Amino acid sequence: MNQSALKNWGFPVGRTFVAAGPCSAETEEQVLETARALVNKDIGFMRAGIWKPRTRPGSFEGVGLKGLAWMDRARTETGLKIGTEVAEPSHVEACLEYGMDVLWVGARTTTNPFSVQAIADALRGVDIPVLVKNPMSADIGLWVGGIERLANAGVTKLGAIHRGVSSSLEMRYRNAPVWTMPIELMRLMPEIPLICDPSHICGKSELVAAIAQEAMDLLFDGLMVEVHPDPSSAWSDASQQLTPVEFLSMMNSLEMPYEQSDSTVFQNKMTGLRNDVDEVDSRILEFLGRRMDIVRDMGRLKSEQHVSTLQPRRWQEILDDRIKKGQGLDLSESFVQQLMQSIHEEAIRHQETDRIEGAG
Numbered sequence: 453m454n455q456s457a458l459k460n461w462g463f464p465v466g467r468t469f470v471a472a473g474p475c476s477a478e479t480e481e482q483v484l485e486t487a488r489a490l491v492n493k494d495i496g497f498m499r500a501g502i503w504k505p506r507t508r509p510g511s512f513e514g515v516g517l518k519g520l521a522w523m524d525r526a527r528t529e530t531g532l533k534i535g536t537e538v539a540e541p542s543h544v545e546a547c548l549e550y551g552m553d554v555l556w557v558g559a560r561t562t563t564n565p566f567s568v569q570a571i572a573d574a575l576r577g578v579d580i581p582v583l584v585k586n587p588m589s590a591d592i593g594l595w596v597g598g599i600e601r602l603a604n605a606g607v608t609k610l611g612a613i614h615r616g617v618s619s620s621l622e623m624r625y626r627n628a629p630v631w632t633m634p635i636e637l638m639r640l641m642p643e644i645p646l647i648c649d650p651s652h653i654c655g656k657s658e659l660v661a662a663i664a665q666e667a668m669d670l671l672f673d674g675l676m677v678e679v680h681p682d683p684s685s686a687w688s689d690a691s692q693q694l695t696p697v698e699f700l701s702m703m704n705s706l707e708m709p710y711e712q713s714d715s716t717v718f719q720n721k722m723t724g725l726r727n728d729v730d731e732v733d734s735r736i737l738e739f740l741g742r743r744m745d746i747v748r749d750m751g752r753l754k755s756e757q758h759v760s761t762l763q764p765r766r767w768q769e770i771l772d773d774r775i776k777k778g779q780g781l782d783l784s785e786s787f788v789q790q791l792m793q794s795i796h797e798e799a800i801r802h803q804e805t806d807r808i809e810g811a812g
C-alpha cells in the first residue's frame with residue numbers, strides 16, 4: 453500500500469486512486485464528453501490511448517498527435533490530469549510537448565528491454581510520474597527490470613500497473629489475473645505504488661467490478677479503468693469498457709478494506725487461527741520430507757535396474773487420483789495439478805541428484 457506516494461505526485465486520491473477514460477481517443481467530442489462525465493469524481497487522471505499497439509495490422513492504431521491536443525483541451529476545460537501510453541521515444545517527446553501529467557509503458561513494451569531503455573533515455577531529466585505495466589507473460593523479472601531502467605534514468609515517481617497475463621489456457625478472462633505476480637512485486641518493491649487494470653484482465657465489462665474488488669482486497673493502491681461514453685461504438689476494446697454511469701456505480705459499491713484492525717477480539721481470534729495454520733504447514737512439510745525419502749529409495753532401486761526416472765503411466769495415475777481426491781476436499785483441479793507438478797518435479801530432482809552422485 454503506497455497511496456501517500458500517489459498523493460505526493462499531485463494526483464487527487466479519493467477513497468482509492470483511480471485513473472479512468474477510454475481505451476482510445478477517437479474524436480475530440482468523445483474525449484471531451486468523457487472528461488465532462490469524470491470531472492469532480494475523485495479521478496487521479498483521465499487516460500486515453502493515442503498510439504495503440506495492436507496484435508495484427510489493419511485494426512485501428514490510434515489517432516496519433518491530434519489526440520494529445522484533444523486531451524490537452526479536456527484538461528483545460530475540466531482541470532483533470534491526463535495520461536497516455538508511450539511505446540517509443542518519439543511518443544515521449546510528443547507527450548512532453550503537450551505537458552502530459554503522467555505516462556505509462558504498455559505490456560508489449562515492457563516485454564522488450566531495448567524499448568524500455570529507449571523510453572527511459574528519452575525521459576532523462578523529466579520529473580513526471582511514469583507507470584510500468586506488467587509484461588505480457590508472467591515474467592516478473594521484466595517488470596522489475598523495466599521499473600529499474602526508469603529509476604536508473606532518474607525517474608523518481610514510479611508506479612506499476614497489473615493488467616494480467618496473456619494465456620492460451622484462460623477462458624474466463626482476456627488476461628489471466630495471476631495475482632501471485634503483483635503480490636511478489638509488492639514484496640520486492642514495497643515502495644512502488646501498485647494499480648490494477650481490471651479492464652484488460654477481464655476483457656468483458658460485466659466482470660470488471662469483481663476484479664476491481666479483488667484488487668482492493670489484495671491491497672492494490674488504485675485502479676485504471678476503461679470508461680467510454682458509448683462502449684458499444686468504441687473503436688477499440690468495445691466489450692471491456694464501462695459507461696460513465698456503470699463506472700461511478702462500481703466505484704460507489706467498492707469496499708475498501710484496511711490492512712489491520714484495532715479490535716482485540718479480532719486480533720486474538722486471528723492469532724489462534726494463524727497458530728493452527730503454522731501447525732498444519734509444519735505437518736505438510738514434514739510429510740513432504742517423508743515423501744521425498746520414499747522417492748529416493750525408489751530412485752536407488754531404479755538406478756540399480758537401469759530403469760528410467762520418469763514413469764509416465766504412474767505419474768498420470770497419481771495426477772488423476774489426487775485431482776479426484778482434491779475435489780472431495782474442495783480443492784480446485786488447477787491447484788491440485790500445480791501442487792502435484794511441483795512435488796513431482798522435486799521428486800525427479802531428488803532421484804536425479806542421487807543418480808548423478810551414485811554415478812560419480
Ligand SMILES: C=C(O[C@@H]1C=C(C(=O)O)C=C[C@H]1O)C(=O)O
Nearest residue numbers: 747750761762763766767796799
Ligand atoms: C517416484 C517415482 O518416480 C517419479 C516420481 C513420481 C512421484 O513423485 O510420485 C512418480 C513417477 C515418476 O515419474 C515413481 O516411479 O514412482
